[in-house]
Structure formats: structure tokens, C-alpha cells
Amino acid sequence: FDYTAGQYAFFDIGGVHSDPKGPIRHFTISSSPTEDFIMITTRIRDTPYKKRLSSLEESTIVKVRGPQGKFILHEDYSKPAVFLSGGIGVTPFRSMIKYATDRQLPIKIVMFDSNRNQENTLFKKEFDEYVNINRNIKTVYTITEEGEQKQGSQNTISSPTRQQWTGERGRIDKAMLTKHLTDDEIKNSIFYTCGPPGMTKAMQKLLEEDLHLPKDRIKV
Numbered sequence: 001f002d003y004t005a006g007q008y009a010f011f012d013i014g015g016v017h018s019d020p021k022g023p024i025r026h027f028t029i030s031s032s033p034t035e036d037f038i039m040i041t042t043r044i045r046d047t048p049y050k051k052r053l054s055s056l057e058e059s060t061i062v063k064v065r066g067p068q069g070k071f072i073l074h075e076d077y078s079k080p081a082v083f084l085s086g087g088i089g090v091t092p093f094r095s096m097i098k099y100a101t102d103r104q105l106p107i108k109i110v111m112f113d114s115n116r117n118q119e120n121t122l123f124k125k126e127f128d129e130y131v132n133i134n135r136n137i138k139t140v141y142t143i144t145e146e147g148e149q150k151q152g153s154q155n156t157i158s159s160p161t162r163q164q165w166t167g168e169r170g171r172i173d174k175a176m177l178t179k180h181l182t183d184d185e186i187k188n189s190i191f192y193t194c195g196p197p198g199m200t201k202a203m204q205k206l207l208e209e210d211l212h213l214p215k216d217r218i219k220v
Contacts, residue, residue, distance in 0.1 A: 001038060001064070001067075002033070002067075003029055003033060003066070003067035004033065004067065004072045005032055005033060005072060005073060005092070005095040005096045005098070005099035005100075006028070006069065006071045006072040006073065006092040006095055006096050007028075007029060007066065007067035007068060007069040007071070007072060007092075008026050008027060008028045008029060008066060008067065008068055008069050008071075008092075009026065009027070009029060009064050009065060009066025009067050009068065010024055010025070010026045010064070010065040010066055010068075011024065011025055011026070011027060011040065011062060011063075011064055012024045012062060012063040012064075012065070013049070013052055013053055013056060013060070013062045014060075014061075014062065014063075015052055016048050016049045016052050017048060018048055019047055019048040019049045020047070021047070021049065023049065025042075025049055026066075026068075027040040027041075027042060027091075028040070028041075028091040028092045028095070029066075029067065029095060030091040030092070030094045030095055031095060031098075032094075032095050032096075032098035032099040032102060033099060034098065034099055034102035034103065035098070038064075040091075041088070041091050041094070041122065042088065043088055070219075071092055071192070071194070071219055071220075072096075073096050073099075073100070073105075073107070074190045077105060077106050077107035079107075079188050079189060079190055080107065080108040080109065080110065080185050080188060080189040080190075081096075081107060081108070081109045081110070081189065081190055081192060082109075082110050082111075082112070082177075082181065082185070082189045082190070082191045082192070083096075083109065083110070083111040083112065083113075083192050083193075083194075084112050084114075084172055084191065084192065084193040084194075084195075084203045085111060085112065085113045085114065085193075085194055085195060086114050086115075086193075086194070086195020086196055086199035086200070087114075087115055087116070087120065087122075087195055087196060087199075088122070088195075089193075089194035089195030089196070089199070089200075090113055090122050090123060090194070091122075091194075092192075092194055093111055093113075093192070093194065094122075094123050094126070094127075096109070097109060097111070097127065097130055097134075097137060098126075098130070100134070100136070100137070101130045101133065101134040101137065104134075105136075106136070107136060108136045108137075108138075108185075109136060109137050109138070110137075110138045110139075110140070110180065110181060110185065110189075111127070111137070111138070111139045111140065112140045112142065112172050112176065112177070112180070113127075113139060113140070113141050113142070114142050114143075114144060114171060114172050114195070114199070115141070115142075115143055115144070116143065116144055116145045117143050117145045118143060118165060121141060121143070124141065127139050138180070140167070140168060140176070140180050141167035141168065142167055142168035142169060142170060142171070142172060142176065143165065143167065143168075143169055144169075144170060144171055146169075171202070172203065172206070173206065174206060174210045174211065177206075177211070186211060186213075189217070190217050190218075190219065191203075191207055191213065191217060191218050191219070192219045192220075193207075193218070193219070193220055194220075200220050203220075204218060204220060
């Protein structure tokens with residue numbers, strides 16, 4: 001199955017009935033073409049499709065249509081890539097960063113990854129490992145939720161790590177970008193944004209209106 005890092009495909013897993021969004025979903029392929037498996041990453045919600053997906057047994061045959069999409073790394077590696085990620089929107093960036101690391105691509109990548117809280121930050125351990133072996137990669141994490149986690153079984157586990165948070169807080173904005181990017185990086189980079197619709201809309205506005213970047217340097 002040939003695909004390019006960042007592309008998506010449609011997954012027909014069979015046996016899905018009465019799902020308001022239909023029996024088929026499309027997901028970014030979060031694995032890299034350098035890996036010997038296909039990985040998709042999603043939040044399991046209380047819908048017929050997601051319930052079926054979470055209970056699929058090994059060796060179940062599913063239909064995959066794809067790959068599709070042009071949300072892929074640009075070919076001119078002299079231009080840095082800046083990733084603006086929100087929540088589950090980190091999936092194409094996981095594929096791209098893993099691919100760039102495995103292939104030792106000479107491209108600088110800076111990822112700003114925004115999540116509600118630490119518990120919702122996906123792939124962080126992996127990304128931290130890639131940063132250690134790939135000097136071209138830099139990651140900036142930010143969490144948007146204030147206050148402690150609600151009372152629950154995990155409270156005693158997550159409270160100490162929450163106090164040790166060393167990343168940024170708040171939504172990605174102009175101040176955060178200019179703090180971690182040089183003027184040259186802002187002028188020359190290709191910006192990629194992926195996440196919930198409200199977030200990607202805000203990022204487009206930030207890049208076009210606050211940083212005055214041309215649309216041809218923004219991928220959504």
C-alpha cells in the first residue's frame with residue numbers, strides 16, 4: 001500500500017449500521033511509509049462506527065480506498081516546515097515527522113502542538129524521542145485548559161505531572177509563534193495547520209492577517 005506521509009484514506013470496516021455519518025470514515029494515515037504497518041489514530045466515541053472500530057478483531061478484513069490528499073511535505077527542503085496542530089489534528093504530523101526522521105531529510109520542522117490538557121497530548125513520548133535523534137525537529141507544546149483535573153481515579157496520578165508542566169499555556173497566537181520562530185523562519189517557512197474547524201480557521205486568520213503570509217505558504 002503506497003502512500004505519502006500526511007495522506008488519508010477511507011476505511012470501510014463493515015458491520016456498521018445506523019451511524020448518522022454513514023458506514024465509512026476517512027482517517028489520516030498516522031503511520032509513516034517507512035513503517036511496515038498502517039496506523040490510524042482516532043478518539044473512540046459512542047457511535048456505531050467507533051464502537052465497531054474499537055472492537056474489531058485481529059484478521060478482520062476491511063476495505064481501504066486511497067490514499068488521497070495533498071497535505072504532504074513540500075519538496076523544497078531549504079524552506080522550513082511549521083506545523084500548527086490541534087488535538088487529534090496531530091496525526092498527519094506524526095506521519096511526516098516519523099518519515100523525515102527515518103529518511104534523514106534535510107528539512108527543518110517546528111511543530112506547535114495545542115491540546116486541552118496533558119492527558120490529551122498524543123504521541124508526546126514519541127516526538128520527544130525524535131527530537132533527540134533528529135536535530136532538525138523542534139516541538140512546542142501548549143495546553144489550553146486551566147485548573148486541576150476533575151475528581152476521579154486518575155487524580156493522584158496526573159496531579160504531580162500537571163505541576164511539572166514546562167510547556168506553553170494558552171492557544172497558539174502571534175506572540176507564541178514569534179517567541180519560538182526567528183524572523184527568517186516566519187518569512188521562509190511553509191505553514192501547515194490541522195485540527196478542529198474552529199482552530200484551523202483561527203490559524204489561517206493568524207497567519208494571513210497577523211503575520212501577513214501569502215496563501216501559497218499556508219496548507220490547511
